[in-house]
Amino acid sequence: MIRRLLFLFITFVSVALLLAADAFAQPMVAVGGGLVLEQEGRSKKLETRVPLVLRGGWSFSEFDGFVEYQTFGTTDGEGYVSVHRRHHGWLGFARLKLPPVNEKLIPFLGAGAGLHFESVRTKIAAQSVETDGSLRASAAIATGVMLTNARGFDVSLDLRLVTSDGFQPNPTFGATLALGARF
Amino acid sequence: MKHSLGSVLKRCLLVASLIVAASCSPGPKGKAGQQYQIIWPTADGHYEIQKVQIDTFGDPSRLKGEFASLLVEPRIGAAGLEGERPVGRFIRSSGGVLVPADFITHQGTVVYAHMERLHRLDREVGIEGGSFVWPAKIGLRANVADAQGPLQNNAIYDGLLNALLLVPYTDTGLPITLNGGVLAHEHFHSIFQHYVLSSLGTQWHGLDAAIHVCGIDETPSPEIQITRIGGSGSRDDKLAREVTELEYNRFLIRGLNEGFADFWGWIYSGDPKFIQRSLMAAGQVRDLSQDMDALPSRETIRSSLRRLTQPRARSSLSYTFGSHYARFMRRLVEAQSASHSVHDRAAQLEVARALKDALPVIAHSFKTGFGSEFIAPEVALKPLLSALQKVTPDSCALLESFVSSRVSSSIRPADCPLPAGVPAEASAVEASGAEAIGAEAAGGDEEPSADTFSSAPVTPVTLTPVEDGEL
Numbered sequence A: 001m002i003r004r005l006l007f008l009f010i011t012f013v014s015v016a017l018l019l020a021a022d023a024f025a026q027p028m029v030a031v032g033g034g035l036v037l038e039q040e041g042r043s044k045k046l047e048t049r050v051p052l053v054l055r056g057g058w059s060f061s062e063f064d065g066f067v068e069y070q071t072f073g074t075t076d077g078e079g080y081v082s083v084h085r086r087h088h089g090w091l092g093f094a095r096l097k098l099p100p101v102n103e104k105l106i107p108f109l110g111a112g113a114g115l116h117f118e119s120v121r122t123k124i125a126a127q128s129v130e131t132d133g134s135l136r137a138s139a140a141i142a143t144g145v146m147l148t149n150a151r152g153f154d155v156s157l158d159l160r161l162v163t164s165d166g167f168q169p170n171p172t173f174g175a176t177l178a179l180g181a182r183f
Numbered sequence B: 001m002k003h004s005l006g007s008v009l010k011r012c013l014l015v016a017s018l019i020v021a022a023s024c025s026p027g028p029k030g031k032a033g034q035q036y037q038i039i040w041p042t043a044d045g046h047y048e049i050q051k052v053q054i055d056t057f058g059d060p061s062r063l064k065g066e067f068a069s070l071l072v073e074p075r076i077g078a079a080g081l082e083g084e085r086p087v088g089r090f091i092r093s094s095g096g097v098l099v100p101a102d103f104i105t106h107q108g109t110v111v112y113a114h115m116e117r118l119h120r121l122d123r124e125v126g127i128e129g130g131s132f133v134w135p136a137k138i139g140l141r142a143n144v145a146d147a148q149g150p151l152q153n154n155a156i157y158d159g160l161l162n163a164l165l166l167v168p169y170t171d172t173g174l175p176i177t178l179n180g181g182v183l184a185h186e187h188f189h190s191i192f193q194h195y196v197l198s199s200l201g202t203q204w205h206g207l208d209a210a211i212h213v214c215g216i217d218e219t220p221s222p223e224i225q226i227t228r229i230g231g232s233g234s235r236d237d238k239l240a241r242e243v244t245e246l247e248y249n250r251f252l253i254r255g256l257n258e259g260f261a262d263f264w265g266w267i268y269s270g271d272p273k274f275i276q277r278s279l280m281a282a283g284q285v286r287d288l289s290q291d292m293d294a295l296p297s298r299e300t301i302r303s304s305l306r307r308l309t310q311p312r313a314r315s316s317l318s319y320t321f322g323s324h325y326a327r328f329m330r331r332l333v334e335a336q337s338a339s340h341s342v343h344d345r346a347a348q349l350e351v352a353r354a355l356k357d358a359l360p361v362i363a364h365s366f367k368t369g370f371g372s373e374f375i376a377p378e379v380a381l382k383p384l385l386s387a388l389q390k391v392t393p394d395s396c397a398l399l400e401s402f403v404s405s406r407v408s409s410s411i412r413p414a415d416c417p418l419p420a421g422v423p424a425e426a427s428a429v430e431a432s433g434a435e436a437i438g439a440e441a442a443g444g445d446e447e448p449s450a451d452t453f454s455s456a457p458v459t460p461v462t463l464t465p466v467e468d469g470e471l
Helices: A002-019 B005-023 B103-124 B180-200 B202-214 B222-226 B235-239 B245-269 B280-285 B298-307 B311-336 B345-369 B377-386 B393-403 B424-431 B433-441
Strands: A026-049 A052-059 A063-078 A081-097 A105-124 A127-132 A136-148 A153-163 A172-182 B034-041 B047-054 B068-077 B080-084 B090-092 B098-100 B136-140 B155-158 B163-166
Touching (some): A026 A063, A052 A172, A063 A105, A063 B103, A105 B047, A105 B090, A105 B098, B034 B103, B047 B103, B068 B103, B080 B136, B103 B345, B155 B180, B163 B180, B180 B245, B245 B377, B298 B311, B311 B345, B311 B377, B345 B377, B377 B393
Parallel strands (some): B068 B136
Antiparallel strands (some): A026 A052, A026 A172, A105 A127, A105 A136, A153 A172, B034 B047, B068 B080
């Protein structure tokens, strides 16, 4: 619970900073979905997770800097037993804009670092126990393209590798598709 | 702000270095004394989420340790059982407890923890070494099929592979993979395989191979249940055929294997209803807390087998036969206990040790007569009771009840005197299987109805197939 409050606090601070951004940067927010390919149970088969993605940060002329929150859950079980896992990840991301292909399509390279933790809820009949795992560091690299328009909206698609000692496989491959707005 | 290509590359290199450093961090290590939060039985046999210590789970990220090697969705390959190496996914709580984060990991951890304790039980009853089973080969989500399709809700010990296969569970109770009693039951099959079946060679292997192909343990079809035991002169009698010594003895040895395994499951779990927690219908039939029935006679078994021609039905019936032995042995614990309690751990271990010591003797009896005589259902009793340190008067009385009127010196251990009024000579004659079978083969088939075997003083003897999934 304490960690969740911490994440909420960081979100709150990020939004506050967005509103206080100066003239050199445009506040930006984005919401989207993603794809994470994880191993589960068998080492050679990958399972697809679909995380929710939330971003908030600043857009400069040459690069974007933002904080990204991702979360997804999985549930599995047999009989009256189930195991539910929820992943919470927080990455500080820098996205370097490369020379645009045209005035709307901008490729970029990105890198980030952050923290994540997972909570597990185990249920057997009426008994349920939820446990939060410890915080772990993670890092990511990404590449992708961003489609912008003059009204300040953009759609970005990136492919990424994220690494942490808790991930399987490590690094984990993922992708995100997000709809953003700059103010 | 402009960025040169060199500047971009330097930044990428820096990030790549960070990533490599993070990747080198170790996964969870299974050090001795490590606690895991898993579903585990309580002292009264219920299951709940508990913190359980596992000392030998050396590589939890691969669900591997000293006493078990787990595979997911295994298949049969050139090297025996093959399959994907599983991925163990855990989170570490603030207190340092490892919590399985998905169901495969949870199953694997629970199975491993039980295997570690079953190894401890083996040592307590004197099964030293045990290289024939440890590390146990275990397949999770095993895809085992018979003619009717993939098996579900079952656990299978495959003697040829020397592996325990746990097939998917689709019922609404406790998953079989988490049921410690069922795991102990299956583990006993590997002990029985080592001490008994292996010594029988091809006589048993023929059946074993069939089990291997068919996937063992099927549920009888409805028509089999209807025709299981008919009265004398019924339509079923016309369909019945004679039972060979080999068929009969295979049934008997399988029944003993299942009954002893149920007893082992109870000794380990302390729960006489351990099967019922996962399989309601079969569990009721094999509930060890129910009253002990008298042991069916050789004739009753043959009569039942004559009417059950399909292997599946006979397989089901063997569990029922085994339950007679399992309940007798549970009562034997009570009879041997100084406190007259089935919960007396010392008495439980004494009977378990006696069973272990009796297995080679039982194997010898089958080896000498497997294809040539109808071995008596009481074949295990004397070796079992003779292996006890001291047979109490209560145990002798229990034996009297269990074998009904078939009292004989071949059954009776030295510590149990013959009851008053039973001449030793008559007992010896009755014990001769060849004579009894010979008379029957000559047309003296005057067996009582299988439904009500009237000579039993405890409970009328019937042999009814188990009506649901078996283990």
